[in-house]
Amino acid sequence: MNINQFQQNLIEYAATIGIDKIGFTTVSPFHELKNRLIRQQELGYASGFEEPDLDKRTHPELLLEEAQSIISIAIAYPSKMKNAPQSVKGARRGIFARASWGIDYHTVLREKLAQLELYILTHIPDARLRSMVDTGELSDRAVAERSGIGWSAKNCSIITPEFGSYVYLGEMISSIPFAPSEQMEDQCGDCSLCLDVCPTGALIEGGQLNAQRCIAFITQTKTMVPDEFRAKIGNRIYGCDTCQTVCPKNKGKANLHQEAFTPDPELVKPLLLPLLSMSNRTFKETYGHMSGSWRGKNPIQRNAIIALAHFKEEAAVPTLIELMLHDARPVIRGTAAWAIGKINTEEGLIALKKAEKKEQEEQVIEEIRKGLAFYTIQN
Structure with missing residues:
Protein backbone atom coordinates (compact mmCIF):
# COMPACT_ATOMS: atom_id res chain seq x y z
CA MET A 1 0.00 0.00 0.00
CA LYS A 80 -21.05 31.36 22.44
CA MET A 81 -24.36 30.34 23.96
CA LYS A 82 -27.77 31.17 22.53
CA ASN A 83 -30.58 32.29 24.87
CA ALA A 84 -28.39 32.47 27.97
CA PRO A 85 -30.59 33.03 31.05
CA GLN A 86 -29.86 36.07 33.21
CA SER A 87 -28.67 35.87 36.79
CA VAL A 88 -30.90 38.14 38.86
CA LYS A 89 -31.55 38.82 42.52
CA GLY A 90 -33.52 35.93 43.99
CA ALA A 91 -32.56 33.67 41.07
CA ARG A 92 -28.77 33.73 40.96
CA ARG A 93 -26.92 31.48 38.53
CA GLY A 94 -23.52 29.87 38.27
CA ILE A 95 -21.57 29.01 35.15
CA PHE A 96 -19.85 25.90 33.84
CA ALA A 97 -16.79 26.63 31.70
CA ARG A 98 -17.13 26.10 27.95
CA ALA A 99 -15.16 22.85 28.12
CA SER A 100 -18.15 21.35 29.96
CA SER A 175 2.61 1.39 13.97
CA ILE A 176 2.20 3.02 10.54
CA PRO A 177 5.04 5.32 9.39
CA PHE A 178 2.90 8.36 8.55
CA ALA A 179 4.76 11.45 7.36
CA PRO A 180 4.97 14.13 10.06
CA SER A 181 3.06 17.38 9.58
CA GLU A 182 4.75 20.75 9.58
CA GLN A 183 4.74 22.53 12.92
CA MET A 184 3.08 25.92 13.26
CA GLU A 185 4.95 29.05 14.29
CA ASP A 186 4.07 30.73 17.58
CA GLN A 187 1.76 33.65 16.85
CA CYS A 188 1.27 35.10 20.34
CA GLY A 189 3.91 37.74 19.70
CA ASP A 190 4.21 40.41 22.39
CA CYS A 191 0.62 39.91 23.62
CA SER A 192 0.38 39.11 27.34
CA LEU A 193 -3.34 39.68 27.98
CA CYS A 194 -3.88 36.18 29.36
CA LEU A 195 -1.07 36.63 31.88
CA ASP A 196 -2.28 40.10 32.83
CA VAL A 197 -5.89 39.13 33.58
CA CYS A 198 -5.54 35.67 35.16
CA PRO A 199 -7.63 36.13 38.34
CA THR A 200 -5.19 34.33 40.63
CA GLY A 201 -1.86 34.87 38.86
CA ALA A 202 -1.75 31.17 38.00
CA LEU A 203 -0.06 31.93 34.67
CA ILE A 204 3.44 32.52 36.00
CA GLU A 205 4.86 33.37 32.58
CA GLY A 206 4.07 32.50 28.99
CA GLY A 207 3.55 28.74 28.80
CA GLN A 208 4.01 28.11 32.52
CA LEU A 209 1.00 27.45 34.75
CA ASN A 210 0.86 26.93 38.49
CA ALA A 211 -2.10 24.53 38.47
CA GLN A 212 -2.45 24.86 42.24
CA ARG A 213 -3.54 28.49 41.73
CA CYS A 214 -5.64 27.93 38.60
CA ILE A 215 -9.38 28.44 39.18
CA ALA A 216 -10.13 25.64 36.70
CA PHE A 217 -8.22 23.30 39.04
CA ILE A 218 -9.48 24.82 42.30
CA THR A 219 -13.13 24.35 41.29
CA GLN A 220 -12.43 20.62 40.88
CA THR A 221 -10.84 20.06 44.29
CA LYS A 222 -12.87 18.49 47.10
CA THR A 223 -11.36 20.26 50.10
CA MET A 224 -12.05 23.70 51.56
CA VAL A 225 -11.14 26.44 49.08
CA PRO A 226 -8.28 28.57 50.47
CA ASP A 227 -9.44 32.04 51.57
CA GLU A 228 -7.42 33.93 48.96
CA PHE A 229 -9.26 32.24 46.08
CA ARG A 230 -12.88 32.48 47.23
CA ALA A 231 -13.57 35.98 45.96
CA LYS A 232 -11.71 35.17 42.72
CA ILE A 233 -14.00 32.24 41.91
CA GLY A 234 -17.02 34.50 41.57
CA ASN A 235 -19.95 32.52 40.18
CA ARG A 236 -17.84 29.85 38.47
CA ILE A 237 -19.00 26.40 39.54
CA TYR A 238 -16.73 24.46 37.20
CA GLY A 239 -13.65 25.62 35.34
CA CYS A 240 -12.48 29.04 34.18
CA ASP A 241 -12.36 30.62 30.71
CA THR A 242 -10.77 33.99 31.44
CA CYS A 243 -7.44 33.34 29.71
CA GLN A 244 -9.35 32.23 26.62
CA THR A 245 -12.06 34.90 26.48
CA VAL A 246 -9.48 37.74 26.54
CA CYS A 247 -7.29 36.16 23.84
CA PRO A 248 -7.35 38.21 20.60
CA LYS A 249 -6.91 34.99 18.61
CA ASN A 250 -10.31 33.83 19.90
CA LYS A 251 -12.16 36.94 18.74
CA GLY A 252 -15.03 35.96 16.46
CA LYS A 253 -14.52 32.21 16.97
CA ALA A 254 -18.06 31.06 17.82
CA ASN A 255 -17.55 27.42 16.68
CA LEU A 256 -21.24 26.49 16.63
CA HIS A 257 -20.97 23.62 14.14
CA GLN A 258 -20.43 20.69 16.54
CA GLU A 259 -23.94 19.79 17.70
CA ALA A 260 -22.68 17.42 20.41
CA PHE A 261 -21.32 20.43 22.29
CA THR A 262 -24.33 22.73 21.91
CA PRO A 263 -25.03 23.83 25.49
CA ASP A 264 -28.34 23.57 27.30
CA PRO A 265 -28.45 27.06 28.84
CA GLU A 266 -30.30 25.86 31.95
CA LEU A 267 -27.61 23.25 32.62
CA VAL A 268 -24.45 25.23 31.90
CA LYS A 269 -25.76 28.36 33.60
CA PRO A 270 -27.84 26.76 36.36
CA LEU A 271 -29.79 28.28 39.19
CA LEU A 272 -27.57 28.01 42.27
CA LEU A 273 -30.08 27.30 45.03
CA PRO A 274 -31.56 24.11 43.51
CA LEU A 275 -28.03 22.69 43.23
CA LEU A 276 -27.69 22.74 47.02
CA SER A 277 -30.52 20.29 47.65
CA MET A 278 -29.77 17.96 44.74
CA SER A 279 -29.31 14.26 45.53
CA ASN A 280 -26.46 12.24 44.06
CA ARG A 281 -28.92 10.43 41.82
CA THR A 282 -30.52 13.60 40.50
CA PHE A 283 -27.11 15.17 39.96
CA LYS A 284 -25.95 12.20 37.88
CA GLU A 285 -29.19 12.13 35.91
CA THR A 286 -29.01 15.87 35.22
CA TYR A 287 -25.31 16.49 34.77
CA GLY A 288 -23.77 13.05 34.29
CA HIS A 289 -23.34 13.51 30.53
CA MET A 290 -21.21 16.65 31.04
CA SER A 291 -17.45 16.60 31.62
CA GLY A 292 -17.94 18.98 34.55
CA SER A 293 -19.65 16.24 36.55
CA TRP A 294 -16.63 13.96 36.78
CA ARG A 295 -15.75 14.92 40.37
CA GLY A 296 -19.32 14.43 41.58
CA LYS A 297 -21.73 16.91 43.14
CA ASN A 298 -19.70 17.89 46.23
CA PRO A 299 -17.29 20.36 44.57
CA ILE A 300 -20.15 21.80 42.48
CA GLN A 301 -22.25 22.40 45.60
CA ARG A 302 -19.31 23.93 47.47
CA ASN A 303 -18.67 26.27 44.52
CA ALA A 304 -22.36 27.15 44.32
CA ILE A 305 -22.24 28.25 47.97
CA ILE A 306 -19.22 30.45 47.22
CA ALA A 307 -21.11 31.92 44.24
CA LEU A 308 -24.12 32.76 46.44
CA ALA A 309 -21.75 34.56 48.82
CA HIS A 310 -20.28 36.39 45.82
CA PHE A 311 -23.77 37.68 44.97
CA LYS A 312 -24.59 38.32 48.66
CA GLU A 313 -27.85 36.51 47.92
CA GLU A 314 -30.01 36.99 51.02
CA ALA A 315 -32.68 34.59 49.71
CA ALA A 316 -30.11 31.80 50.08
CA VAL A 317 -29.53 32.30 53.81
CA PRO A 318 -32.21 29.86 55.10
CA THR A 319 -30.82 27.09 52.88
CA LEU A 320 -27.24 27.90 53.90
CA ILE A 321 -28.23 27.79 57.57
CA GLU A 322 -29.78 24.38 57.05
CA LEU A 323 -26.55 23.14 55.44
CA MET A 324 -24.36 24.66 58.14
CA LEU A 325 -26.36 23.06 60.96
CA HIS A 326 -27.29 19.69 59.50
CA ASP A 327 -25.18 18.65 56.48
CA ALA A 328 -22.94 15.64 57.11
CA ARG A 329 -20.03 17.05 55.06
CA PRO A 330 -17.59 19.33 56.92
CA VAL A 331 -16.54 21.18 53.74
CA ILE A 332 -20.16 22.04 52.97
CA ARG A 333 -20.95 23.07 56.57
CA GLY A 334 -17.83 25.22 56.75
CA THR A 335 -18.28 26.87 53.37
CA ALA A 336 -21.92 27.60 54.20
CA ALA A 337 -20.87 29.23 57.49
CA TRP A 338 -18.37 31.46 55.71
CA ALA A 339 -20.98 32.37 53.07
CA ILE A 340 -23.58 33.25 55.71
CA GLY A 341 -21.10 35.72 57.19
CA LYS A 342 -20.37 37.24 53.77
CA ILE A 343 -24.08 37.74 53.08
CA ASN A 344 -24.42 39.33 56.52
CA THR A 345 -28.07 39.12 57.61
CA GLU A 346 -29.39 39.23 61.18
CA GLU A 347 -30.85 35.76 60.69
CA GLY A 348 -27.42 34.55 59.67
CA LEU A 349 -25.73 36.03 62.75
CA ILE A 350 -28.11 34.21 65.09
CA ALA A 351 -27.52 30.93 63.23
CA LEU A 352 -23.73 31.30 63.28
CA LYS A 353 -23.75 31.80 67.06
CA LYS A 354 -25.91 28.72 67.42
CA ALA A 355 -23.60 26.71 65.16
CA GLU A 356 -20.50 27.81 67.07
CA LYS A 357 -21.88 26.19 70.24
CA LYS A 358 -22.94 22.99 68.45
CA GLU A 359 -20.13 22.28 65.96
CA GLN A 360 -17.45 19.72 66.88
CA GLU A 361 -15.25 19.77 63.75
CA GLU A 362 -12.31 22.16 64.17
CA GLN A 363 -12.17 23.01 60.47
CA VAL A 364 -15.83 24.02 60.50
CA ILE A 365 -15.51 25.98 63.74
CA GLU A 366 -12.76 28.01 62.07
CA GLU A 367 -15.12 28.85 59.18
CA ILE A 368 -17.94 29.76 61.58
CA ARG A 369 -15.59 32.22 63.28
CA LYS A 370 -14.63 33.68 59.92
CA GLY A 371 -18.34 34.12 59.25
CA LEU A 372 -18.87 35.84 62.61
CA ALA A 373 -15.88 38.11 61.96
CA PHE A 374 -17.63 39.57 58.90
CA TYR A 375 -20.28 41.02 61.21
CA THR A 376 -17.61 42.80 63.22
CA ILE A 377 -15.98 44.13 60.05
CA GLN A 378 -19.15 45.15 58.21
CA ASN A 379 -21.14 46.43 61.16
Whole structure:
Protein backbone atom coordinates (compact mmCIF):
# COMPACT_ATOMS: atom_id res chain seq x y z
CA MET A 1 0.00 0.00 0.00
CA ASN A 2 1.10 3.56 -0.73
CA ILE A 3 1.30 5.07 2.77
CA ASN A 4 1.32 8.66 1.51
CA GLN A 5 -1.90 8.11 -0.42
CA PHE A 6 -3.51 6.31 2.53
CA GLN A 7 -2.52 9.20 4.80
CA GLN A 8 -4.31 11.61 2.46
CA ASN A 9 -7.34 9.32 2.38
CA LEU A 10 -7.33 9.23 6.18
CA ILE A 11 -7.27 13.02 6.36
CA GLU A 12 -10.25 13.19 4.02
CA TYR A 13 -12.13 10.51 5.95
CA ALA A 14 -11.51 12.34 9.25
CA ALA A 15 -13.27 15.41 7.87
CA THR A 16 -16.35 13.35 6.93
CA ILE A 17 -16.82 12.12 10.52
CA GLY A 18 -16.62 15.55 12.12
CA ILE A 19 -12.94 15.80 13.04
CA ASP A 20 -12.00 19.46 12.56
CA LYS A 21 -8.22 19.07 12.35
CA ILE A 22 -5.83 16.15 12.02
CA GLY A 23 -2.05 16.12 12.11
CA PHE A 24 0.80 13.63 12.37
CA THR A 25 4.10 13.42 14.18
CA THR A 26 6.82 10.92 15.01
CA VAL A 27 7.21 8.92 18.21
CA SER A 28 10.48 10.67 19.05
CA PRO A 29 10.73 11.45 22.77
CA PHE A 30 9.44 14.81 24.00
CA HIS A 31 12.71 15.83 25.65
CA GLU A 32 11.86 19.51 26.13
CA LEU A 33 8.49 18.58 27.65
CA LYS A 34 10.17 16.25 30.12
CA ASN A 35 12.43 19.05 31.32
CA ARG A 36 9.40 21.32 31.77
CA LEU A 37 7.49 18.64 33.67
CA ILE A 38 10.43 18.04 36.01
CA ARG A 39 10.56 21.78 36.65
CA GLN A 40 6.79 21.87 37.29
CA GLN A 41 7.13 19.15 39.91
CA GLU A 42 10.11 20.85 41.56
CA LEU A 43 8.18 24.10 41.85
CA GLY A 44 5.01 22.36 43.12
CA TYR A 45 2.97 23.61 40.16
CA ALA A 46 1.48 20.27 39.05
CA SER A 47 -2.21 19.57 39.66
CA GLY A 48 -1.82 15.95 40.73
CA PHE A 49 -4.31 14.77 38.10
CA GLU A 50 -1.49 13.95 35.67
CA GLU A 51 0.16 10.61 34.89
CA PRO A 52 2.99 10.44 37.47
CA ASP A 53 5.47 8.50 35.30
CA LEU A 54 7.33 11.15 33.30
CA ASP A 55 8.88 8.57 30.97
CA LYS A 56 5.44 7.38 29.91
CA ARG A 57 4.36 10.98 29.37
CA THR A 58 7.30 11.79 27.13
CA HIS A 59 8.31 8.53 25.43
CA PRO A 60 5.47 7.40 23.11
CA GLU A 61 7.47 4.35 22.02
CA LEU A 62 7.01 2.91 25.53
CA LEU A 63 3.22 2.88 25.14
CA LEU A 64 2.82 0.77 22.01
CA GLU A 65 4.92 -2.01 20.54
CA GLU A 66 6.25 -1.14 17.06
CA ALA A 67 5.09 2.50 17.43
CA GLN A 68 6.12 4.68 14.50
CA SER A 69 3.83 7.71 14.45
CA ILE A 70 1.18 9.64 16.37
CA ILE A 71 -2.05 10.97 14.89
CA SER A 72 -3.39 14.07 16.62
CA ILE A 73 -6.99 15.24 16.26
CA ALA A 74 -8.82 18.41 17.27
CA ILE A 75 -12.55 19.01 17.53
CA ALA A 76 -13.82 22.56 18.07
CA TYR A 77 -16.28 23.53 20.78
CA PRO A 78 -18.51 26.61 21.01
CA SER A 79 -17.56 29.84 22.71
CA LYS A 80 -21.05 31.36 22.44
CA MET A 81 -24.36 30.34 23.96
CA LYS A 82 -27.77 31.17 22.53
CA ASN A 83 -30.58 32.29 24.87
CA ALA A 84 -28.39 32.47 27.97
CA PRO A 85 -30.59 33.03 31.05
CA GLN A 86 -29.86 36.07 33.21
CA SER A 87 -28.67 35.87 36.79
CA VAL A 88 -30.90 38.14 38.86
CA LYS A 89 -31.55 38.82 42.52
CA GLY A 90 -33.52 35.93 43.99
CA ALA A 91 -32.56 33.67 41.07
CA ARG A 92 -28.77 33.73 40.96
CA ARG A 93 -26.92 31.48 38.53
CA GLY A 94 -23.52 29.87 38.27
CA ILE A 95 -21.57 29.01 35.15
CA PHE A 96 -19.85 25.90 33.84
CA ALA A 97 -16.79 26.63 31.70
CA ARG A 98 -17.13 26.10 27.95
CA ALA A 99 -15.16 22.85 28.12
CA SER A 100 -18.15 21.35 29.96
CA TRP A 101 -20.82 22.40 27.49
CA GLY A 102 -22.81 19.66 25.79
CA ILE A 103 -21.79 15.99 25.86
CA ASP A 104 -18.59 15.06 27.71
CA TYR A 105 -15.79 15.61 25.21
CA HIS A 106 -14.02 12.43 26.35
CA THR A 107 -16.98 10.45 25.01
CA VAL A 108 -17.14 12.34 21.72
CA LEU A 109 -13.42 12.21 20.95
CA ARG A 110 -13.12 8.55 21.91
CA GLU A 111 -15.92 7.77 19.45
CA LYS A 112 -14.13 9.70 16.69
CA LEU A 113 -10.83 7.97 17.43
CA ALA A 114 -12.62 4.59 17.41
CA GLN A 115 -14.00 5.42 13.96
CA LEU A 116 -10.48 6.31 12.78
CA GLU A 117 -9.14 3.05 14.20
CA LEU A 118 -11.80 1.04 12.37
CA TYR A 119 -11.02 2.84 9.11
CA ILE A 120 -7.30 2.17 9.50
CA LEU A 121 -7.76 -1.49 10.43
CA THR A 122 -10.13 -2.03 7.52
CA HIS A 123 -7.33 -1.01 5.16
CA ILE A 124 -4.30 -2.16 7.21
CA PRO A 125 -5.52 -5.09 9.34
CA ASP A 126 -2.18 -5.72 11.04
CA ALA A 127 -1.76 -2.10 12.19
CA ARG A 128 -1.16 -1.58 15.91
CA LEU A 129 -3.04 1.37 17.39
CA ARG A 130 -3.61 2.97 20.77
CA SER A 131 -5.86 6.00 21.31
CA MET A 132 -6.19 8.35 24.27
CA VAL A 133 -8.04 11.51 25.27
CA ASP A 134 -7.00 13.76 28.14
CA THR A 135 -6.54 11.00 30.73
CA GLY A 136 -3.88 9.09 28.74
CA GLU A 137 -0.19 9.19 29.44
CA LEU A 138 0.82 11.59 26.67
CA SER A 139 0.42 15.36 26.81
CA ASP A 140 -2.38 16.15 24.33
CA ARG A 141 -1.03 19.68 23.86
CA ALA A 142 2.56 18.62 23.25
CA VAL A 143 1.43 16.08 20.64
CA ALA A 144 -0.90 18.60 18.98
CA GLU A 145 1.82 21.23 18.82
CA ARG A 146 4.31 18.87 17.19
CA SER A 147 1.61 17.59 14.83
CA GLY A 148 0.89 21.06 13.44
CA ILE A 149 -2.62 21.36 14.93
CA GLY A 150 -1.75 24.75 16.39
CA TRP A 151 0.87 26.51 18.47
CA SER A 152 1.38 26.26 22.21
CA ALA A 153 0.21 29.61 23.53
CA LYS A 154 1.14 31.68 26.56
CA ASN A 155 -2.13 30.63 28.23
CA CYS A 156 -0.98 26.99 28.01
CA SER A 157 -3.63 26.18 25.38
CA ILE A 158 -3.17 25.08 21.79
CA ILE A 159 -4.38 27.87 19.51
CA THR A 160 -5.54 27.01 16.00
CA PRO A 161 -5.98 29.67 13.29
CA GLU A 162 -9.43 28.28 12.45
CA PHE A 163 -11.02 27.77 15.88
CA GLY A 164 -8.82 29.66 18.32
CA SER A 165 -8.05 27.76 21.51
CA TYR A 166 -11.58 26.34 21.75
CA VAL A 167 -10.56 22.84 20.67
CA TYR A 168 -10.53 19.43 22.34
CA LEU A 169 -7.53 17.25 21.63
CA GLY A 170 -6.92 13.52 21.34
CA GLU A 171 -4.28 11.28 19.82
CA MET A 172 -3.56 7.82 18.51
CA ILE A 173 -0.18 6.08 18.57
CA SER A 174 0.25 4.00 15.42
CA SER A 175 2.61 1.39 13.97
CA ILE A 176 2.20 3.02 10.54
CA PRO A 177 5.04 5.32 9.39
CA PHE A 178 2.90 8.36 8.55
CA ALA A 179 4.76 11.45 7.36
CA PRO A 180 4.97 14.13 10.06
CA SER A 181 3.06 17.38 9.58
CA GLU A 182 4.75 20.75 9.58
CA GLN A 183 4.74 22.53 12.92
CA MET A 184 3.08 25.92 13.26
CA GLU A 185 4.95 29.05 14.29
CA ASP A 186 4.07 30.73 17.58
CA GLN A 187 1.76 33.65 16.85
CA CYS A 188 1.27 35.10 20.34
CA GLY A 189 3.91 37.74 19.70
CA ASP A 190 4.21 40.41 22.39
CA CYS A 191 0.62 39.91 23.62
CA SER A 192 0.38 39.11 27.34
CA LEU A 193 -3.34 39.68 27.98
CA CYS A 194 -3.88 36.18 29.36
CA LEU A 195 -1.07 36.63 31.88
CA ASP A 196 -2.28 40.10 32.83
CA VAL A 197 -5.89 39.13 33.58
CA CYS A 198 -5.54 35.67 35.16
CA PRO A 199 -7.63 36.13 38.34
CA THR A 200 -5.19 34.33 40.63
CA GLY A 201 -1.86 34.87 38.86
CA ALA A 202 -1.75 31.17 38.00
CA LEU A 203 -0.06 31.93 34.67
CA ILE A 204 3.44 32.52 36.00
CA GLU A 205 4.86 33.37 32.58
CA GLY A 206 4.07 32.50 28.99
CA GLY A 207 3.55 28.74 28.80
CA GLN A 208 4.01 28.11 32.52
CA LEU A 209 1.00 27.45 34.75
CA ASN A 210 0.86 26.93 38.49
CA ALA A 211 -2.10 24.53 38.47
CA GLN A 212 -2.45 24.86 42.24
CA ARG A 213 -3.54 28.49 41.73
CA CYS A 214 -5.64 27.93 38.60
CA ILE A 215 -9.38 28.44 39.18
CA ALA A 216 -10.13 25.64 36.70
CA PHE A 217 -8.22 23.30 39.04
CA ILE A 218 -9.48 24.82 42.30
CA THR A 219 -13.13 24.35 41.29
CA GLN A 220 -12.43 20.62 40.88
CA THR A 221 -10.84 20.06 44.29
CA LYS A 222 -12.87 18.49 47.10
CA THR A 223 -11.36 20.26 50.10
CA MET A 224 -12.05 23.70 51.56
CA VAL A 225 -11.14 26.44 49.08
CA PRO A 226 -8.28 28.57 50.47
CA ASP A 227 -9.44 32.04 51.57
CA GLU A 228 -7.42 33.93 48.96
CA PHE A 229 -9.26 32.24 46.08
CA ARG A 230 -12.88 32.48 47.23
CA ALA A 231 -13.57 35.98 45.96
CA LYS A 232 -11.71 35.17 42.72
CA ILE A 233 -14.00 32.24 41.91
CA GLY A 234 -17.02 34.50 41.57
CA ASN A 235 -19.95 32.52 40.18
CA ARG A 236 -17.84 29.85 38.47
CA ILE A 237 -19.00 26.40 39.54
CA TYR A 238 -16.73 24.46 37.20
CA GLY A 239 -13.65 25.62 35.34
CA CYS A 240 -12.48 29.04 34.18
CA ASP A 241 -12.36 30.62 30.71
CA THR A 242 -10.77 33.99 31.44
CA CYS A 243 -7.44 33.34 29.71
CA GLN A 244 -9.35 32.23 26.62
CA THR A 245 -12.06 34.90 26.48
CA VAL A 246 -9.48 37.74 26.54
CA CYS A 247 -7.29 36.16 23.84
CA PRO A 248 -7.35 38.21 20.60
CA LYS A 249 -6.91 34.99 18.61
CA ASN A 250 -10.31 33.83 19.90
CA LYS A 251 -12.16 36.94 18.74
CA GLY A 252 -15.03 35.96 16.46
CA LYS A 253 -14.52 32.21 16.97
CA ALA A 254 -18.06 31.06 17.82
CA ASN A 255 -17.55 27.42 16.68
CA LEU A 256 -21.24 26.49 16.63
CA HIS A 257 -20.97 23.62 14.14
CA GLN A 258 -20.43 20.69 16.54
CA GLU A 259 -23.94 19.79 17.70
CA ALA A 260 -22.68 17.42 20.41
CA PHE A 261 -21.32 20.43 22.29
CA THR A 262 -24.33 22.73 21.91
CA PRO A 263 -25.03 23.83 25.49
CA ASP A 264 -28.34 23.57 27.30
CA PRO A 265 -28.45 27.06 28.84
CA GLU A 266 -30.30 25.86 31.95
CA LEU A 267 -27.61 23.25 32.62
CA VAL A 268 -24.45 25.23 31.90
CA LYS A 269 -25.76 28.36 33.60
CA PRO A 270 -27.84 26.76 36.36
CA LEU A 271 -29.79 28.28 39.19
CA LEU A 272 -27.57 28.01 42.27
CA LEU A 273 -30.08 27.30 45.03
CA PRO A 274 -31.56 24.11 43.51
CA LEU A 275 -28.03 22.69 43.23
CA LEU A 276 -27.69 22.74 47.02
CA SER A 277 -30.52 20.29 47.65
CA MET A 278 -29.77 17.96 44.74
CA SER A 279 -29.31 14.26 45.53
CA ASN A 280 -26.46 12.24 44.06
CA ARG A 281 -28.92 10.43 41.82
CA THR A 282 -30.52 13.60 40.50
CA PHE A 283 -27.11 15.17 39.96
CA LYS A 284 -25.95 12.20 37.88
CA GLU A 285 -29.19 12.13 35.91
CA THR A 286 -29.01 15.87 35.22
CA TYR A 287 -25.31 16.49 34.77
CA GLY A 288 -23.77 13.05 34.29
CA HIS A 289 -23.34 13.51 30.53
CA MET A 290 -21.21 16.65 31.04
CA SER A 291 -17.45 16.60 31.62
CA GLY A 292 -17.94 18.98 34.55
CA SER A 293 -19.65 16.24 36.55
CA TRP A 294 -16.63 13.96 36.78
CA ARG A 295 -15.75 14.92 40.37
CA GLY A 296 -19.32 14.43 41.58
CA LYS A 297 -21.73 16.91 43.14
CA ASN A 298 -19.70 17.89 46.23
CA PRO A 299 -17.29 20.36 44.57
CA ILE A 300 -20.15 21.80 42.48
CA GLN A 301 -22.25 22.40 45.60
CA ARG A 302 -19.31 23.93 47.47
CA ASN A 303 -18.67 26.27 44.52
CA ALA A 304 -22.36 27.15 44.32
CA ILE A 305 -22.24 28.25 47.97
CA ILE A 306 -19.22 30.45 47.22
CA ALA A 307 -21.11 31.92 44.24
CA LEU A 308 -24.12 32.76 46.44
CA ALA A 309 -21.75 34.56 48.82
CA HIS A 310 -20.28 36.39 45.82
CA PHE A 311 -23.77 37.68 44.97
CA LYS A 312 -24.59 38.32 48.66
CA GLU A 313 -27.85 36.51 47.92
CA GLU A 314 -30.01 36.99 51.02
CA ALA A 315 -32.68 34.59 49.71
CA ALA A 316 -30.11 31.80 50.08
CA VAL A 317 -29.53 32.30 53.81
CA PRO A 318 -32.21 29.86 55.10
CA THR A 319 -30.82 27.09 52.88
CA LEU A 320 -27.24 27.90 53.90
CA ILE A 321 -28.23 27.79 57.57
CA GLU A 322 -29.78 24.38 57.05
CA LEU A 323 -26.55 23.14 55.44
CA MET A 324 -24.36 24.66 58.14
CA LEU A 325 -26.36 23.06 60.96
CA HIS A 326 -27.29 19.69 59.50
CA ASP A 327 -25.18 18.65 56.48
CA ALA A 328 -22.94 15.64 57.11
CA ARG A 329 -20.03 17.05 55.06
CA PRO A 330 -17.59 19.33 56.92
CA VAL A 331 -16.54 21.18 53.74
CA ILE A 332 -20.16 22.04 52.97
CA ARG A 333 -20.95 23.07 56.57
CA GLY A 334 -17.83 25.22 56.75
CA THR A 335 -18.28 26.87 53.37
CA ALA A 336 -21.92 27.60 54.20
CA ALA A 337 -20.87 29.23 57.49
CA TRP A 338 -18.37 31.46 55.71
CA ALA A 339 -20.98 32.37 53.07
CA ILE A 340 -23.58 33.25 55.71
CA GLY A 341 -21.10 35.72 57.19
CA LYS A 342 -20.37 37.24 53.77
CA ILE A 343 -24.08 37.74 53.08
CA ASN A 344 -24.42 39.33 56.52
CA THR A 345 -28.07 39.12 57.61
CA GLU A 346 -29.39 39.23 61.18
CA GLU A 347 -30.85 35.76 60.69
CA GLY A 348 -27.42 34.55 59.67
CA LEU A 349 -25.73 36.03 62.75
CA ILE A 350 -28.11 34.21 65.09
CA ALA A 351 -27.52 30.93 63.23
CA LEU A 352 -23.73 31.30 63.28
CA LYS A 353 -23.75 31.80 67.06
CA LYS A 354 -25.91 28.72 67.42
CA ALA A 355 -23.60 26.71 65.16
CA GLU A 356 -20.50 27.81 67.07
CA LYS A 357 -21.88 26.19 70.24
CA LYS A 358 -22.94 22.99 68.45
CA GLU A 359 -20.13 22.28 65.96
CA GLN A 360 -17.45 19.72 66.88
CA GLU A 361 -15.25 19.77 63.75
CA GLU A 362 -12.31 22.16 64.17
CA GLN A 363 -12.17 23.01 60.47
CA VAL A 364 -15.83 24.02 60.50
CA ILE A 365 -15.51 25.98 63.74
CA GLU A 366 -12.76 28.01 62.07
CA GLU A 367 -15.12 28.85 59.18
CA ILE A 368 -17.94 29.76 61.58
CA ARG A 369 -15.59 32.22 63.28
CA LYS A 370 -14.63 33.68 59.92
CA GLY A 371 -18.34 34.12 59.25
CA LEU A 372 -18.87 35.84 62.61
CA ALA A 373 -15.88 38.11 61.96
CA PHE A 374 -17.63 39.57 58.90
CA TYR A 375 -20.28 41.02 61.21
CA THR A 376 -17.61 42.80 63.22
CA ILE A 377 -15.98 44.13 60.05
CA GLN A 378 -19.15 45.15 58.21
CA ASN A 379 -21.14 46.43 61.16
